Amino acid sequence: MPVLQSPALGPLPLGLLLLFLLRGCGASRPSFLLILADDLGIGDLGCYGNRTLRTLNIDRLAEEGVMLTQHLAAAPLCTPSRAAFLTGRHAFRSGMAGSGGYRALQWNAGSGGLPQNETTFARILRQQGYATGLVGKWHQGVSCATRHDHCHHPLSHGFDHFYGMPFTLLSDCHPNGPPELAAATRVQLQSCTRLLALGTLSLLAARLCGLLPVPWKSLLGAACLSLLLHLCWSCSSGFVRRWNCILMRNHEVTEQPMDLGHSTRLLLREARAFIQRHRHGPFLLLVSLLHVHVPLPTAPAFLGRSLHGLYGDHVEEMDWFVGKLLDGLEKNGLKNTTLTYFTSDHGGHLEARDGSSQLGGWNGIYRGQTGTGGWEGGIRVPGLFRWPGVLPAGRVIREPTSLMDVFPTVVELAGGQVPRDRVIDGRSLLPLLRGEEEHSGHEFLFHYCGTELHAARWHHRDSGQVWKVHYTTPRFHPPGAGACYGSGVCPCSGDGVTHHRPPLLFELSSDPAEARLLSPDSEPLFHAVVARVGEAVAEHRKTLSPVPQQLSTSRVLWRPWLQPCCGTFPFCGCQEDSDSTPQKPGL
Numbered sequence: 197m198p199v200l201q202s203p204a205l206g207p208l209p210l211g212l213l214l215l216f217l218l219r220g221c222g223a224s225r226p227s228f229l230l231i232l233a234d235d236l237g238i239g240d241l242g243c244y245g246n247r248t249l250r251t252l253n254i255d256r257l258a259e260e261g262v263m264l265t266q267h268l269a270a271a272p273l274c275t276p277s278r279a280a281f282l283t284g285r286h287a288f289r290s291g292m293a294g295s296g297g298y299r300a301l302q303w304n305a306g307s308g309g310l311p312q313n314e315t316t317f318a319r320i321l322r323q324q325g326y327a328t329g330l331v332g333k334w335h336q337g338v339s340c341a342t343r344h345d346h347c348h349h350p351l352s353h354g355f356d357h358f359y360g361m362p363f364t365l366l367s368d369c370h371p372n373g374p375p376e377l378a379a380a381t382r383v384q385l386q387s388c389t390r391l392l393a394l395g396t397l398s399l400l401a402a403r404l405c406g407l408l409p410v411p412w413k414s415l416l417g418a419a420c421l422s423l424l425l426h427l428c429w430s431c432s433s434g435f436v437r438r439w440n441c442i443l444m445r446n447h448e449v450t451e452q453p454m455d456l457g458h459s460t461r462l463l464l465r466e467a468r469a470f471i472q473r474h475r476h477g478p479f480l481l482l483v484s485l486l487h488v489h490v491p492l493p494t495a496p497a498f499l500g501r502s503l504h505g506l507y508g509d510h511v512e513e514m515d516w517f518v519g520k521l522l523d524g525l526e527k528n529g530l531k532n533t534t535l536t537y538f539t540s541d542h543g544g545h546l547e548a549r550d551g552s553s554q555l556g557g558w559n560g561i562y563r564g565q566t567g568t569g570g571w572e573g574g575i576r577v578p579g580l581f582r583w584p585g586v587l588p589a590g591r592v593i594r595e596p597t598s599l600m601d602v603f604p605t606v607v608e609l610a611g612g613q614v615p616r617d618r619v620i621d622g623r624s625l626l627p628l629l630r631g632e633e634e635h636s637g638h639e640f641l642f643h644y645c646g647t648e649l650h651a652a653r654w655h656h657r658d659s660g661q662v663w664k665v666h667y668t669t670p671r672f673h674p675p676g677a678g679a680c681y682g683s684g685v686c687p688c689s690g691d692g693v694t695h696h697r698p699p700l701l702f703e704l705s706s707d708p709a710e711a712r713l714l715s716p717d718s719e720p721l722f723h724a725v726v727a728r729v730g731e732a733v734a735e736h737r738k739t740l741s742p743v744p745q746q747l748s749t750s751r752v753l754w755r756p757w758l759q760p761c762c763g764t765f766p767f768c769g770c771q772e773d774s775d776s777t778p779q780k781p782g783l
């Protein structure tokens with residue numbers, strides 16, 4: 197299989213030399229265990245104030261490390277947030293953000309994805325001599341032009357080992373799950389069929405009445421096509437599951453469709469085996485959890501254990517998973533030499549519900565959720581960093597920081613260089629984490645919903661105030677709900693949003709819940725703040741430049757010739773044997 201990889205180990209740069217020198221003074225390059233949860237709300241964790249969900253392992257990371265309380269995702273949905281996390285750049289810079297149409301990749305067999313010329317932290321670390329692994333969810337595309345080119349695949353973006361879902365978990369992945377993606381596709385297919393059938397009938401009528409000389413051949417063709425579409429529609433349940441819910445090891449599909457009953461176990465085993473294999477380090481392991489995305493596949497041992505239904509059970513299973521990873525580090529004597537990080541790609545999905553039971557996360561006091569780019573609830577996520585002996589234990593930092601900061605932080609620690617030929621939006625967290633600096637590198641942060649700037653944040657360092665200016669907000673329904681019930685996620689643009697002139701202003705250091713709207717009458721600084729933030733936005737806009745759109749309809753659509761498949765297309769299907777993986781399970 198052709199492997200599109202960046203040239204392995206480039207010339208060892210100066211940074212590495214410097215590190216060898218530094219090593220003599222007690223500093224050395226850590227390994228990295230980065231854990232990224234999916235759709236987890238900041239209010240779901242004990243260390244962030246949840247008193248009833250038990251997340252003791254994750255809480256332990258906070259006790260033994262640094263906890264960030266204003267850690268912000270660059271986007272409120274998976275595909276753009278992860279693109280920004282991996283590259284240290286806003287997703288619109290790589291074309292991985294969309295607003296009006298698609299906002300995330302929809303198929304493994306679309307042609308959009310993270311472009312080749314974007315540089316992930318994994319690629320830089322690999323050049324620095326790290327073993328780089330990804331276990332879990334990718335959701336950054338697979339191929340460009342042919343089934344096997346794998347131009348967007350993790351192995352083409354600096355990971356030398358991949359095991360997991362090239363796509364994302366969806367409720368369609370459960371054999372009896374309510375369709376999530378399938379529903380939309382089926383509705384489209386059904387409307388097409390109906391239109392075509394109606395058209396054929398009208399033409400037939402016109403022909404019979406002698407109004408239009410339509411050839412019988414065309415009529416027959418149209419009728420056959422309607423019938424074919426109808427057949428497709430009726431067999432399309434299960435379609436999404438087969439094409440999107442798959443597991444791959446490196447370039448090979450190992451399970452199609454995947455069996456949710458053992459995926460947690462397989463992923464954990466793979467992650468622990470990676471740690472064990474690379475214990476002589478240095479390594480970078482990104483564990484991109486399938487937890488806590490619907491359909492919440494949960495082992496029987498965890499069912500009914502929490503006080504919060506299936507969702508709570510599933511969060512507790514995730515915490516167990518994290519505990520097993522930490523345990524893997526400790527067993528290999530790697531606890532002190534590994535920087536461990538835990539976060540979530542964006543806020544919890546309040547609208548995920550099944551009747552009266554809640555299937556999505558809790559964002560604590562913050563308004564908004566998955567999909568809302570401006571409100572805190574969509575973007576404020578957990579941020580925990582542990583590196584015993586180097587980072588202080590139990591410190592809480594309230595400064596604004598971004599998930600994009602992980603990129604320069606990790607690169608710097610590995611002795612690499614961030615790319616200088618492009619805008620990098622992240623700032624190294626090291627001075628802040630080590631307590632050498634009081635403030636983060638972000639005086640301003642820009643909060644996007646797709647390609648639309650919805651809000652901007654100004655940390656006024658002298659006064660400590662954190663101003664948040666909202667230019668556009670989604671219309672919640674019901675109003676005041678903090679969510680858009682009945683429509684998946686809130687929109688970024690169009691009729692579902694309100695543009696504010698003057699913008700809405702909040703002061704987050706005294707009002708983190710964005711509950712007290714400030715006005716020129718109530719806030720003497722109103723105009724000055726709005727004007728200063730406006731200037732910063734204008735400066736920021738100068739850094740934007742057009743790039744090819746990866747989420748355009750034409751790139752997102754399913755293409756049979758790009759579909760990853762085990763067996764011969766279209767007869768794809770294979771099952772992984774839970775017990776015959778070559779690595780030592782150690783579970």
Ligand SMILES: *[C@@H]1O[C@H](CO)[C@@H](O)[C@H](O)[C@H]1NC(C)=O
Pocket residue numbers: 239240245246247248249504507508556557558560
């Ligand atoms: C803890 O998390 C659960 C599940 O998301 C949520 O229902 C509950 O409100 C949270 N409790 C607190 C105190 O935040």
Ligand SMILES: *[C@@H]1O[C@H](CO)[C@@H](O)[C@H](O)[C@H]1NC(C)=O
Pocket residue numbers: 532584585586
């Ligand atoms: C790991 O770091 C902790 C905290 O500094 C220290 O107490 C402990 O002795 C270290 N363990 C090892 C094996 O170096």
Ligand SMILES: *[C@@H]1O[C@H](CO)[C@@H](O)[C@H](O)[C@H]1NC(C)=O
Pocket residue numbers: 311313314618742743744
């Ligand atoms: C990657 O290529 C696209 C298309 O040629 C270009 O617009 C973009 O600026 C490039 N990105 C980088 C980081 O060089």
